Amino acid sequence: GAGVSQSPSNKVTEKGKDVELRCDPISGHTALYWYRQSLGQGLEFLIYFQGNSAPDKSGLPSDRFSAERTGGSVSTLTIQRTQQEDSAVYLCASSSTATVYNEQFFGPGTRLTVL
């Protein structure tokens, strides 16, 4: 596709359940980022993948959060035992290191609501 896509667009789950969020980056982009946007908190970095390098997990808020990127393309963010404070919009972005700009392009996000 032409842009970054994410699925589902909305997810409602019950506290304690696990959820998986998916991101399809722009074809050929080697860098992929996950961010979270919480009400009143602004956008915060979660995890970053660059090619085959080990991911930068420094932004993950707890060990309930994990992410993987298969084949250098699609990424899945998994939240285990969801809590109400996990409710937020989860945004994915990708960029190409083939240009000097490293401009990040964002998907539409997944709105997660934990009841």
Added chain:
Amino acid sequence: KQEVTQIPAALSVPEGENLVLNCSFTDSAIYNLQWFRQDPGKGLTSLLLIQSSQREQTSGRLNASLDKSSGRSTLYIAASQPGDSATYLCATVAGSGNTPLVFGKGTRLSVIA
């Protein structure tokens, strides 16, 4: 640790007015700075990207400037329109460029017809 601040948090202006949104950052060792637009319930749309070696970028009615030494960037919107109403976010990338964005909390702009 980089901190990005945007002032004002909210702004309401009549249609046709020129306006300036401000962004400041604490660490001047940035690789680039991006301005984004976010409509309610939507993702982020990149408006302008300024490399650390550049002083400004222009796209249509938008002009973004960068002063690294003072840790400031401004987004100038000329002849504002109701369709410009959105939240505008400023974000910086540090070091080599292959690092996450650090965002400000945004300026919520309302342009009144």
